[in-house]
Each structure stands twice: as structure tokens, then as C-alpha cells.
Amino acid sequence: MVIHPVLLIAIPLLFAFLMPLLKRAKAVTIIILLFNTLLAILMFHNVYNNGPLYEIIAFSPPIGIYLYVDNIAALLAVMINLLAFINFLSVEKVEIKFAMLYLLAVASSTGIVITGDIFNMFVFFEIAAVSSYALVAWKRDKEALEGAIKYMVLGSIASVLMLVGIAFLYSEFRSLNIYDIMNRMDEGSVLILLSFAFLLTGIGVEAEIFPLNGWVPDAYQGAAGSIASLLSFGPSKAGIYAIARLLMIFSWQQSYDLALSVGIMTLLIGELAAFRQENVKRMLAYSSIGQMGLILISLSMLDSTDYAIIAFFFLLVSHAASKGALFLLSERKGFGSNASKYAGIVSVMSLIGMPPMAGFWGKWYIIMGAMQMEAWWIIAAIVFSSVVEAAYFARYLSTTMQEEEHASIIAAYPPAIMATLTLLLGILPFIYKIATIGGVING
Amino acid sequence: MRRMAGIVLAALLFACIMYAFTFVKTYDYNSSDYYYTDPIEGGKVNETVTGHYIENTKNETGAINAVTAIVVEYRGFDTLGEVTVLFTASTGVSMLLYSLHQRRKRREANLILKEGSKIVLPFILLTGAYIFIHGHLTPGGGFPGGSVIASGFLLMMVAYPKYFLKESRVSITESVAGMIFVLIGMLGLVFASYFLENFLSLGDVGRLFSAGIIPIIYIAIGFKVGAELSGIMNNLKGVEE
Numbered sequence: 287m288v289i290h291p292v293l294l295i296a297i298p299l300l301f302a303f304l305m306p307l308l309k310r311a312k313a314v315t316i317i318i319l320l321f322n323t324l325l326a327i328l329m330f331h332n333v334y335n336n337g338p339l340y341e342i343i344a345f346s347p348p349i350g351i352y353l354y355v356d357n358i359a360a361l362l363a364v365m366i367n368l369l370a371f372i373n374f375l376s377v378e379k380v381e382i383k384f385a386m387l388y389l390l391a392v393a394s395s396t397g398i399v400i401t402g403d404i405f406n407m408f409v410f411f412e413i414a415a416v417s418s419y420a421l422v423a424w425k426r427d428k429e430a431l432e433g434a435i436k437y438m439v440l441g442s443i444a445s446v447l448m449l450v451g452i453a454f455l456y457s458e459f460r461s462l463n464i465y466d467i468m469n470r471m472d473e474g475s476v477l478i479l480l481s482f483a484f485l486l487t488g489i490g491v492e493a494e495i496f497p498l499n500g501w502v503p504d505a506y507q508g509a510a511g512s513i514a515s516l517l518s519f520g521p522s523k524a525g526i527y528a529i530a531r532l533l534m535i536f537s538w539q540q541s542y543d544l545a546l547s548v549g550i551m552t553l554l555i556g557e558l559a560a561f562r563q564e565n566v567k568r569m570l571a572y573s574s575i576g577q578m579g580l581i582l583i584s585l586s587m588l589d590s591t592d593y594a595i596i597a598f599f600f601l602l603v604s605h606a607a608s609k610g611a612l613f614l615l616s617e618r619k620g621f622g623s624n625a626s627k628y629a630g631i632v633s634v635m636s637l638i639g640m641p642p643m644a645g646f647w648g649k650w651y652i653i654m655g656a657m658q659m660e661a662w663w664i665i666a667a668i669v670f671s672s673v674v675e676a677a678y679f680a681r682y683l684s685t686t687m688q689e690e691e692h693a694s695i696i697a698a699y700p701p702a703i704m705a706t707l708t709l710l711l712g713i714l715p716f717i718y719k720i721a722t723i724g725g726v727i728n729g
Numbered sequence: 730m731r732r733m734a735g736i737v738l739a740a741l742l743f744a745c746i747m748y749a750f751t752f753v754k755t756y757d758y759n760s761s762d763y764y765y766t767d768p769i770e771g772g773k774v775n776e777t778v779t780g781h782y783i784e785n786t787k788n789e790t791g792a793i794n795a796v797t798a799i800v801v802e803y804r805g806f807d808t809l810g811e812v813t814v815l816f817t818a819s820t821g822v823s824m825l826l827y828s829l830h831q832r833r834k835r836r837e838a839n840l841i842l843k844e845g846s847k848i849v850l851p852f853i854l855l856t857g858a859y860i861f862i863h864g865h866l867t868p869g870g871g872f873p874g875g876s877v878i879a880s881g882f883l884l885m886m887v888a889y890p891k892y893f894l895k896e897s898r899v900s901i902t903e904s905v906a907g908m909i910f911v912l913i914g915m916l917g918l919v920f921a922s923y924f925l926e927n928f929l930s931l932g933d934v935g936r937l938f939s940a941g942i943i944p945i946i947y948i949a950i951g952f953k954v955g956a957e958l959s960g961i962m963n964n965l966k967g968v969e970e
Binding site: 290292296299300302303304305306307340341342343344345346347348349350351352354383384386387390394397402405406409410412413416417419420423424426450454457459460461463465466469470475476477480 | 745749763767769778779802803901922924
């Protein structure tokens, strides 16, 4: 069977365009997301058995554009679409415009992950960013608007910088294809150096790395729970994957060192800031920043150790699923039902890094990698941040467990399903095989 | 203080970017320094991307305007994305402003503006339509054509305080035009082998009915951009119930 990855983007776009005519927003969106998830799983199955998959669009690259799907990209596509599907079930009242923006955000995050062309990636970043601004502002109260404005100002500057970076890259290579550029990359001229700096800054805003994450706490605080959850598994994860590809394109030792120092700073500052927060959503947002730092550290080891890619995979997926669940739960005061309690505890355990959750394996492999590199201070930073994490999450659990609030049953299950995914990911051994076979992140 | 620091930082960034542009080399488009590698087959190809566009546009796409050929054919997927960016922005604006009915009292425009805009409107619309219908032959295309059309409606909104476009018509135009773009892409998948590949005959190069799917896509983009920009202005003005 021939799989067309382009449908992962084209179908949601088509139905986002058609939504005003269709009216039945909720049903249509659920069907599309389900279809996308199944297609992504089929695509992953195909890639897993037959190796990387590419899809030419209009003309063969680098004359035209192509989509390039390797194991990691296919897994991320599955993750984004599956979590988007589960997350959407928790939204009770669906307006047409909400559904349109939601579909666009999901399709563009998938696009960032599977595209093989750097300008195409920029276009998807634009869609992801613009739809996120609108979604963050969805509640239309003061907090939401403040978060959206901050996000929009930083995001627009970021996309301009990204565009300039791509222009410099093009002027140096006269090509926009990632594989082509990667193949011809050499020790940098001034322009290549600048384009790396601009691209890193531009994508860094979306990927929430220090010091470009000023928008994160406000945007997450203002957004509704389901939107905060979407932001944490959609655009931001696609952004960090784009940074992984960026590091692969340039692959200088210095850029890995830069990623390492930025990652450590992001980790420590995020976790320490989370410790001081009173507001639940702000605390979760700062904790997300810290986890992004951890993922960036795993990326900085890509060149030095084989554990890095496994750690990257586990950290990314476990953080996406457990933070998604926690953001959904943050809409309510207390956990109330047993399903919510289960979801909260499992997600928190995974984030702190307790066995046998997926988050544990992420931290385990990143520490194994650091030991192989004999970088003891990385281990010290990770252990320290885990202790801080444990402290504030313990406080979080102790306050939320006591409060009782009865929410509708439908709203309680999506976080529980996400938590189960984290649990399964940690327990089932075959996942390990999938992660190792992922190998290199390619162009 | 913060403001000063911001201005200084912005000026430095601007100077840095401008300085960097002096390093951009001018080059011969067939220079062997820029021969690309084929991402699928691997290995160097004795051709540059720019050179390929310049030499093969007419045979491969049937468009005389090479810019159009690149925008709609070679990199059509990006254009689909850019159209979607505009669509997302217009959806976001209408979502945010739809509930706020800030209708201020506006002064009536003078007679010259009122009567003049009535006379000029059809010509503005015609020019816009001309620009996007002839996108593959002359400079211009869907984006400028759509903007010209939207500017016509802007003129009407300035001249008549009570002039509104019907929200439902704007959104139907947007939807249908966007649908046509994506469906043409999918038909490429069905009738040719790739998404957005040209599946119609290229026709007689240089005639209006030529270049396969390019004019169809550009007409859809023209309608879509026109509807989106007019819709944004409509919403900014305050939606009529």
C-alpha cells in the first residue's frame, strides 16, 4: 500500500477551509484527527519496515519540495496527531473557528516534523504560530489577551529572524533543500554563521529555550487547559525537533556546545522558577521550560553518544503526554474522580523521572550518555533539577488531591488516556527497539 | 531606559543584518560552485537550482512569468502554506473581534469621495481580476490581484460608513477557493504522480488558456486573498448583525 504523508497536511487543511460550510465542527474534527492518527500509524509501520519514506511535491527536489519521513519523524507525527485527537475529546463546547484553528495548528506541527525543505518548514512555523496566537487568546479575558500579545510580539520577531536566516543560507548554497544544504555544508563563512544564529533564535522562541521564552508562562496561564496542552505537545515539540535538525544541518562541535550550555541554563532556570510559582498553570509552564532544557541537553549529545537519540525520544514523548494530561487537569481545582487522580499521579511520576514511567527512561539514558562522555556536571545539574521538580510536584499533588470537584466523566478520561500512554511507553520493551532503530535525525 | 536599550538593540540588529547582506555574492547562475546534490538519488548533479528555473520554466510549466512558475508550480506547497497563514490570521481576527461591537459614529464622507468611489469600484475589481487571471503571462498574480480587489472594498468602506460585506459570503468565498486549491493538489496525486503536479495539458505557451493548473490555482488564490483581506477589514470595522 502506498502511503502519502502529504495527506497528513492536506486533509486537515481542506477541512479547515471547509469548516464554515460544514457546520458540524466537533464531529468533523474528531473524524479528521482520527483519520490522521491512523494514517500516521500506518506511515510509521511503513517506515519502520521499509526505511525512510519521501514524498515529492510537484517537482523532484531540490527543484521542488519534498517531505522526508524517517523513524523519529514518523513517531513524532503519530504522537502529535494521537495526542491532538485525545486532547480534542476533552473540549466540551466546540465553536467552528476553534475547530478550524485547532486543525491548522495540528497540521502545521505535523508539517514542521515531516518536511524536507527549510523554507517549507518556515511556512509551517508561521501557520503554527499564527494559529497558536489566536488559540491562546480564545478565552478573550485579560489574562488570555496578555499572553497572546506577548506570544505574538516575540513570535513575529522570531519569524522575521528565521526568514533572514533562511535568506542567508540560500544566498550561500542557492538551495533550500535540507539534505542538499547538509551535504554541502562546510566550515562557516560569516553568512552561514549568522544564518545559524538567526535560525536558532527564531526556532528557539517556538521551542521555549532560554532566554527566548518570556512568552511561555503568560501564554500558558491565559490559555484554556486544552490549548495549553496543545501548545505543549504540538508547536513546541515540533520546534525542538526543528532545533535537532538545525544542529544536524550545521553539525559543528561549537553548535553542540552552545546547545549544551543553553540547555543547562534553560533546565535550571525553568525548574527554579517553577518552584516559586503559586499559580498551577504558571508552575506547569515553567516546568515545561525546564523539560525543554533537558531535551536540548540530550540533543547536544547527539554527536558524542548513541544514548542521546533514545533519551531525546523518551523525554520528548513522555513530556508531551504527561504535560498534556496535567494541563488538561489544571482546568479544574481538584482531581475529583479516580481517573483524574490516576492521571495526575502517573504524569507527575513520569515528569520527576520515577521508574517505570517513560520519563524515567529519558533521564536514565541521558545520564548514561553523560557518564559515557564523563561529563559529571551534566549529571549533577539533572539530579539537582529532579530534586527541585520532586519538591514542587509533591506540593502540587498534596494541594490538588484534597480538593473535591466533580467534573463530567468525558472530561476526566482524556488525561487518563494520556497518562496510560506514558505508562505503556515506560513498560513495554519493544519501544526501546523503535527508538534505537531511529538512528540519526536526517535532513 | 528599557526603551532606549530596545531601540539600541534593534538598531544594532538592523546594522548587523544590513552589513551581512554585503557578503552576499553575486554569481553566474551556472557556476559549478552551486551544483546541487540530489536528495533522493544522492550524488552531485551538474546543474544549479536557479539555472534549472531559468532554463526550463517554459517547457516544464508552460508559464512565461518565471516568478509565477516558481510560486505556483515548483514551490506550490509553500504557497498553499502562505495562503493558509493568511486564512489563519483572518480567522483569528474575526474570532477576536466578532464579539466586540465597537461601532463608533463615523462622519459622512464628502460627495466627491462617495460618487467617485462608486464609479471607480468596478474598474478596481476588473484590474484585480485581470492581474490574477493573467498571473502566468504578466507580472502579478493571485496575491497582488486579491489585494487590489480588497482595496476596492476598502475604498467603499471609507466612503460609506454603513457599507458592510456579508460575513457569510466572504467566508463561503474563502472556503470554496481554499478547497479548490487543495483539491487540485490532490487531483495531481490521482491523475499524475505527485501532489500539486500539473495534470492538465500545458497548451499553447503564451496564450491565456495555457500552463495547465497555474491559472486555476491563481484564480482561486486571487478570490481567497481578496475575500480574506476584505473580511479582515470588515471585522476591524465592526461586524453588522
